[in-house]
Amino acid sequence: MLNLTESNNLSNTSLLSNLKPLNEKALLVQVLVGILLYVNGLMIFTFLKKNVFLEETRYILFAQTLFVDSANMLLTCLTLTGMVIQYPVHIIPCCIICTLLSLLNICTPVTLVAMCLERYVAICMPLRHSSISTPKNTLIVLIVIWAVSFILPLFVLMVFLVYASPVVLRSYVICSLEFMLRVNWLADMRAASLQILFIIMFCIVISTYIKIMTAARSATSENKKSSKGLRTVILHGIQLFLCMLQFIVPYIEMPLWKLDLVLFFNVRYSNYILFVISPRCLSPLIYGLRDKKFCNALKHYAFCGFAVVNRHKIRHVKTVPLEVN
Structure with a gap:
């Protein structure tokens, strides 16, 4: 009969052997994240190099989305890798990382809602767009986005520190968010708050889509611009839906975490691909590749200035609301 030490050694050996396929998956994720980080970094560089993009509210929000998505993918990739290789982390840095991840997870959908509202103003109120989309108002919007995104993660962190013992x-x-949600009422409160936030944001996106669609029917001359805005809002809606599904993922994974560790890692890996990587692949598509002016500037810097682009148009872009193709 085996003693306790021998039994633990056998269970750990079995666990490590079962986690070998996950190490290969983690490597694949790191390659995919590296590619996306390169693309996002190149787009942020393009945004910073052209003053015309710095003056447009939609591009400022787009750049924030790229930054938030890049930071989110980097942190989630590190935590996922740490879980696969079973690397222990001190609880305080773990809490800080989990709080930052929660902040970034909320910040992305809130920014998407702001971008939908910006498209609504540009299409349904074109005469007031220049007076509304000012640098001052854009700064206020960014402050509101970060404030709304920070409330819930900060509250969860404070409650966890209050209830946690010195040991x-x-x-x-x-490191995993589940360690901060062991207080039952805190987990329920967080889930309810995220559901309410999701309902509010989804209603805003739907109402924005309906108003743009109504404007497209009433103004024939603006049909082309409105149809582009409709497609943009639809893509934002899909992206928002995938991002918001990420909020319920921890409550699906928590029972598996206590039941079967290998199954938990497999489910978390799949959720990471579907609800973290997939929606963040849409941001470069919506505003990076579908926008001709931004795409031309992106090609210029991607090929170190050797790409065949119309540089004259890039340097002399008019400061009017830009359209998404």
Whole structure:
């Protein structure tokens, strides 16, 4: 009969052997994330190099989305890799990382809603667009986005620190958000708050789509511009839906975490691909590749200035609301 030490050694060996396929998946994720980080970094560089993009509210929000998505993918990739290789982290840095991840997870959909509202103003109120989309108002919008995104993660962090014992605060854990949601009422409150936030944002996107569609029917001359705006809002809606589904993922994974660790890692890997990577692939598509002016500037810097682009148009872009193809 095996003693306790021998039994634990056998279970750990079995666990490590079962996690070998996950190490290969983690490597694949790192390659995919590296490609996306390169694309996002190149787009942020393009945004910063052209003053005309710095003056447009839609491009400022787009750049924030790229930054938030890049930081989110980097942190989630690190935490996922740490879980696969079972690397213990001190509980305090783990709490900070999880709080930042929660902040970034909320910031992306809130920014998408702001971008939908900007498209609504540009299409349905074109005469007031220049007076509304000012640098001052854009700064206010950015402050509101970050403030709304920070409220819930900060509250969860404060409650966890209050309820955690000194022994827990000195321990080392495999970093995961589940450690901060062990208080039942806190997990329920967080889930309810995210559901309410999702309903509010989804209603805003739907109403924006309906108003743009109504404007497209009433103004024949603006049909082309409105149809582009409709497609943009639809893509934002899909992106928002995938991002918001990420909020319910921890509550699907938590029972598996206590039941079967290997199954938990497999489910988390699949959720990471579907609800973290997939929606963040849409941001470069919506505003990076579908916008001709931004795409031309992007090609110029991607090929170190050797791409065959109309540089004259890039340097002399008019400061009017730009259209998405």
